[in-house]
Amino acid sequence: MTTIAHTESGTALEQTLTWWQREDLCYQDGDLYFAGQSVANLVREVRTPGFVYSMDRVRQNLMRLHTALDKAGLKDRHTLLYAMKANRFAPLLAALKHSGLCGIDACSPREVEHAVSCGFRPGEISFTAGSLSRRDFRLLSRFQGLFFDADSIHGIRQWGEMFSGSEIGIRVNPGLGISRDGNDKLQYAGNVTTKFGIYKEQFHEALAVAKDYGLDVTKIHFHTGCGYLTPQLPLWESIIENCLWFIDQCDSVTRVNVGGGLGVPHLASDQALDLDSWAQALWRQFGDRDLHVEVEPGDYLVKDAGLLLLEKTYLETKRDVLFLGVDAGFNIAPEPANYNLPFQPVPVYYRGEPLSPCHVVGNINEALDVWYENALLPDMEDEDYLVLINAGAYSSSMASNHCMRGEFRELLLQ
C-alpha cells in the first residue's frame, strides 16, 4: 500500500516532504520507495555515491508528452527526439530504443556513435550543434541518413561541401529566450547576442548559401532555453510566433523542431508545466500549416526519473549553521551549483520526526560545493543515507573528475 508521508498541514515542513511525492516515489510506512523498490535496499545494492534511474518513469514522461500532443491535434504529426546530452547511460539509451517512443537529438559526433551503438539508426537521429571542426564533419559523414541542423552559415557550407543536393535543417535564433524563473544561465537566446542559431539579420544569406550548395532547407529548428514551467507559457507562445517568420521565408520547410527546455519542478513553489496548454500553443501556431512538429526534450524525460544516493559523512555545527556532509560533490551533478537548480535532499527513512534546517554540502574543495542551503531534514544523527531527487538529467552526463572524486555507480531499474 502506498502511504504518502504527511507532516503538519500547510507549513514549510509539509511541503518539504510532500511536494515531490508521487505514486512511484514516496514513503511507505516511513521507508522511501522508488520505482517499487525500497531505497534502503537500493543503497545496499548500488552503494554511494550512486545514480538510480527508473525506466518506467521515463516511459511515463514520454507517454505524457505524446498524449498531450495527440490531444492537441498533432497526432501522427509529431516526433519526440530524446536530447541524449541529458543522460547518455547506455542501458537507458538501449531501453529508449526498445520502447520505440522516441528518436535521438545528438550534439556531437561521439554522441551519434554512442546512440548508434545503443541501437538507434542514423536515420532516427537529428544532429544539432555548433562550432564543428573539419574532423567533426568527417566523423558525421560516416552516418548515412543522419539529419543535420546547421547552427551557422559555416555549418551550411561544410555540410553542403559533403552532401550537396541533400536536405538540411537550419537552427534559428528568434532573439527571445525562455527559462525557469528567467534564470539567464539557462537561456540560449534573448537580448544578449548568443552563439546559437542564425538570426533574422543573417537568415536570407543562410538561405542563399544553402541554395548555392543545392541544399533543400526542409526544417526550421529553434531551442531558446531550458527549464520553463507553466508561468512561462505565454512567452513560449510568443517565441513560437516569432519563429513563424523564418518558416514563412522558406517554401521547402516541412518540419519544425521546437527544441527542448520543458522543465520539471525543483521547489515546492514551482508550478509544474501544464502540458496540455503547452501542446495547445503548438497547435494554435502550427495546426493550420502543413508541418510536422519535432520536440527534443532531455530534462523533462529523465530528470525526475533519477535519484542520487548519498552517504552522510558528518554532521557538525559551525557558528550557527548545522552542516550535513555527504560523500559526493557538485562535480558529479553540477546543476545545483552551476545553474542554481536545487535538488531537494530527502531522507531514506522518515517517521514523522520534526524537521530542522541544515546545509547539505559535498566533499569538493570549492566554495560552490553546496548541495542545498537550509534543507529541512529530520535529525540525521543516527541515519547514514539520504538521496537527492531530480538527479536524472545533466548529472552523470556532466560529471567531471575534479579533485579525483569522479567515481559513481549507475543503475537503471527497467
Ligand SMILES: Cc1ncc(COP(=O)(O)O)c(C=O)c1O
Ligand atoms: C539544441 C538543444 N535541443 C534540446 C536540448 C534539451 O534541452 P532540455 O534538456 O532542457 O529539454 C538542448 C539543451 O540544451 C539543446 O541545446
